[in-house]
Amino acid sequence: MIATHWGLYRPQMVDGMIARLDPFEQDSDPAPLAEGLVEAHSAPSRILRPAVRRSFLEAREAGRRGAGDGAGRGYEPFVELPWDEALDLAASELDHVRRSWGNKAIYGGSYGWSSAGRFHHAQSQVHRFLNSIGGYTRSVQNYSFAAADMILPHVIGNRKGLIDGHTPWERIVTHAKLVVMFGGAPLRNAQVSSGGVASHIVREAMELSAAQGVRVVSISPIRDDTAGENVEWLPIRPGTDTAMLLAMMQVLIAEGRADLAFLNRYTTGYERLAAYLDGADDGQKKTPEWASAICGVPADTIRELALALAGTRSFLMMSWSLQRADFGEQPYWATVALAAMLGQIGLPGGGFGFGYACANGVGNAIPAIKWPSLPQGTNAVSEYIPVARIADALLHSGGRYEFNGESRIYPDLKLIYWAGGNPFHHHQDLNRLRRAWQKPETVIIHDSWWNPLARHADIVFPATTMLERNDIACSARDRFIAASHASLVPAGEARDDHEIFAALAERLGAREDFTDGRDTESWLRHMYSNARQAAAAIGHELPEFERFWSEGVALLPPPPPAEQHDLLADFRQDPEAHPLETPSGRIELYSHVVAGFGYDDCPGHPAWLVPREWLGAPLAVRYPLHLLSNQPKRRLHSQYDVASHSRDGKVHGREVMRMHPADAASRGLANGDVAKVFNDRGACLVAVETSEDLLRGIVQLATGAWFDPLPGTDEAQPLECHGNPNVLTADIGTSRLAQGPSAQSCLVEVTRFDEALPPMRAFIPPSFVTRP
Numbered sequence: 001m002i003a004t005h006w007g008l009y010r011p012q013m014v015d016g017m018i019a020r021l022d023p024f025e026q027d028s029d030p031a032p033l034a035e036g037l038v039e040a041h042s043a044p045s046r047i048l049r050p051a052v053r054r055s056f057l058e059a060r061e062a063g064r065r066g067a068g069d070g071a072g073r074g075y076e077p078f079v080e081l082p083w084d085e086a087l088d089l090a091a092s093e094l095d096h097v098r099r100s101w102g103n104k105a106i107y108g109g110s111y112g113w114s115s116a117g118r119f120h121h122a123q124s125q126v127h128r129f130l131n132s133i134g135g136y137t138r139s140v141q142n143y144s145f146a147a148a149d150m151i152l153p154h155v156i157g158n159r160k161g162l163i164d165g166h167t168p169w170e171r172i173v174t175h176a177k178l179v180v181m182f183g184g185a186p187l188r189n190a191q192v193s194s195g196g197v198a199s200h201i202v203r204e205a206m207e208l209s210a211a212q213g214v215r216v217v218s219i220s221p222i223r224d225d226t227a228g229e230n231v232e233w234l235p236i237r238p239g240t241d242t243a244m245l246l247a248m249m250q251v252l253i254a255e256g257r258a259d260l261a262f263l264n265r266y267t268t269g270y271e272r273l274a275a276y277l278d279g280a281d282d283g284q285k286k287t288p289e290w291a292s293a294i295c296g297v298p299a300d301t302i303r304e305l306a307l308a309l310a311g312t313r314s315f316l317m318m319s320w321s322l323q324r325a326d327f328g329e330q331p332y333w334a335t336v337a338l339a340a341m342l343g344q345i346g347l348p349g350g351g352f353g354f355g356y357a358c359a360n361g362v363g364n365a366i367p368a369i370k371w372p373s374l375p376q377g378t379n380a381v382s383e384y385i386p387v388a389r390i391a392d393a394l395l396h397s398g399g400r401y402e403f404n405g406e407s408r409i410y411p412d413l414k415l416i417y418w419a420g421g422n423p424f425h426h427h428q429d430l431n432r433l434r435r436a437w438q439k440p441e442t443v444i445i446h447d448s449w450w451n452p453l454a455r456h457a458d459i460v461f462p463a464t465t466m467l468e469r470n471d472i473a474c475s476a477r478d479r480f481i482a483a484s485h486a487s488l489v490p491a492g493e494a495r496d497d498h499e500i501f502a503a504l505a506e507r508l509g510a511r512e513d514f515t516d517g518r519d520t521e522s523w524l525r526h527m528y529s530n531a532r533q534a535a536a537a538i539g540h541e542l543p544e545f546e547r548f549w550s551e552g553v554a555l556l557p558p559p560p561p562a563e564q565h566d567l568l569a570d571f572r573q574d575p576e577a578h579p580l581e582t583p584s585g586r587i588e589l590y591s592h593v594v595a596g597f598g599y600d601d602c603p604g605h606p607a608w609l610v611p612r613e614w615l616g617a618p619l620a621v622r623y624p625l626h627l628l629s630n631q632p633k634r635r636l637h638s639q640y641d642v643a644s645h646s647r648d649g650k651v652h653g654r655e656v657m658r659m660h661p662a663d664a665a666s667r668g669l670a671n672g673d674v675a676k677v678f679n680d681r682g683a684c685l686v687a688v689e690t691s692e693d694l695l696r697g698i699v700q701l702a703t704g705a706w707f708d709p710l711p712g713t714d715e716a717q718p719l720e721c722h723g724n725p726n727v728l729t730a731d732i733g734t735s736r737l738a739q740g741p742s743a744q745s746c747l748v749e750v751t752r753f754d755e756a757l758p759p760m761r762a763f764i765p766p767s768f769v770t771r772p
Helices: 037-041 054-061 083-100 122-132 146-156 169-175 202-211 241-254 260-266 270-277 288-295 299-310 329-342 387-395 430-437 497-507 511-515 520-537 545-551 569-573 592-597 661-665
Strands: 002-004 007-014 017-023 051-053 078-080 138-140 178-182 215-219 231-234 314-318 351-354 384-386 400-403 406-409 415-419 442-447 459-462 471-474 480-484 553-555 625-628 656-659 674-679 682-690 698-701 747-752
Touching: 002 480, 017 037, 051 054, 051 083, 054 078, 054 083, 083 415, 083 442, 083 459, 083 497, 122 415, 122 497, 122 511, 138 387, 146 329, 146 592, 169 202, 178 299, 202 215, 241 270, 241 288, 241 299, 241 329, 260 329, 288 299, 299 314, 299 329, 314 329, 329 351, 384 387, 387 430, 471 520, 480 545, 497 511, 520 545, 545 553, 656 661, 661 682
Parallel strands: 138 384, 178 215, 178 314, 215 231, 314 351, 415 442, 442 459, 625 698, 656 682
Antiparallel strands: 002 007, 007 017, 051 078, 051 459, 400 406, 471 480, 480 553, 625 747, 656 698, 674 682, 674 747
């Protein structure tokens, strides 16, 4: 068995090579992302030996270090070194930094999905290693739902319905009569789930909703964000969902349909929110007519939908993407508030939930088990930064910023250690990140391919892939545990992350703390033993290790219907016995805590705050198209962009950007043309595909194309040749509360590119030189 974030596969071997990967037989809707996986194992861009950036090596050999050392990152050639020499150099860098500035000068964010296996999970390995040598500055939150991660605890006291605790799909499609999806439920996103997938459930859930006669309304600028015969598309301008939600609440109040009994018993702050909706704060009633002028949805449609929600068992969904925008906290808070006014929270198939179809496991009915993971140890450093503020931290060390009610100071980061991720994929304003990335003295990374992160490093260690190492995979959102077997010999001199860190730990006097006296097989047996104990604690027996390893997978039974629960059902049944972890113990429609922060970009109740970039902004005169950068269909983030399945979806070697035919025609563009997409932050080349599934004024460009800036063009804003949308997105926090990424608030213009197409360099390794 081979476990990936997009499914389980049984390799069919011929002469020691994988002939094909057969999907797990119990997966009803397997993802095609495994196509090209084996081919990528031996791609020209594999990192085969340890390598060091040339000028970095020259400087260290000459005894030099300091400012300006990082100027060549991304462009310079590398020198390949023997393993022992490269390890000695990395250990020396780590030791120098911790002795000179303390461990807080080491940044170990290492944000990224990497392996589905829980032992070779690169992020866990690097954190365990750094903790074993004294700690590191860490990151908090994630790029997926940072704004929601911070606002929901203020509103409902926890992150249920965002990370876990969702109302299962089965209960929604069985009991709800109307499901409204803000942001849709795209099947492309549901191909993956962190830790792996035993069976893809979202397509089946949508088909079941159609069979049950559930009315599904998808509110999105993109029609095919939701698939299904019973889906009604309600197009909306990006970034304006909060206005529509506020107007729907105003309708419920005006029509006497707000559930006052529920509001009085289970919420606090209704009067303050109702006054705002009535215009007490700004003189503007939040009517459907007001909202329609902002969001583009007809006022009568807003009114009809609000009353329809109140007239039947209904469920509100919102995708994670909506909070990755200016003031992204607001639509989530407004969704909870609308659900509270409807009064169906905690009832079968009623209420709200976030992230359905954003990952396969969201809404999966799973047993209450905590699967094992690699212990990361204790971090002796208390410093942290919000994950999406890494460029700010590097550019403004010692600078002050606000975060969730605190005034904090960015640390002075001297060394970055990254394993298992690609910030030149998931971060915003990549040209700004390039400038920031020049600041630290040292960047050390592990990777399997010469992707953009590897090119921007000083010391590069070649890491094995999931095909080359034994592991155990399991997911917090699924009921399987799988043995992921090494099926291929490691490419070149690649080593497992654990082996690399163990060698470094030995050089730094921490090998025993890092390995705990175990090798890889001992760790796998130990973790599986913990899984067996966890399963036994909830009344299930997993097979002995040898049988499990031979069979490849073990499944726990799904919980019976009587044990499946709706979000906040216990709270609804008895709010005194099951209070929420908010100051009031209730759902907070108005938060005195948030109001006390004094943030004008996140007030004490859900509110319409005009985005910095949207189709109604003055900037739209210059940049009249709104860019939406969605998750890709043919890869996981930027993983395996080098594989044929991802490359086969490109045109002229560039990522495909969709736009409305009328928008394309007005710019002299047709299907297959190469176009330049640009704004004040950067420019990239794309291939055009027209589609009437997009609202006019919208362009859609998936993330994940390997960052490929063209040498010799504007040094501050080089032309990106591959179609990476994050050269265009803004690196600005959602608000002072969450400081999350705001990629979906992005205006651009598009023009035809008639010059000779520049060569593609994304999948070509850097140049290598020998020591002088």
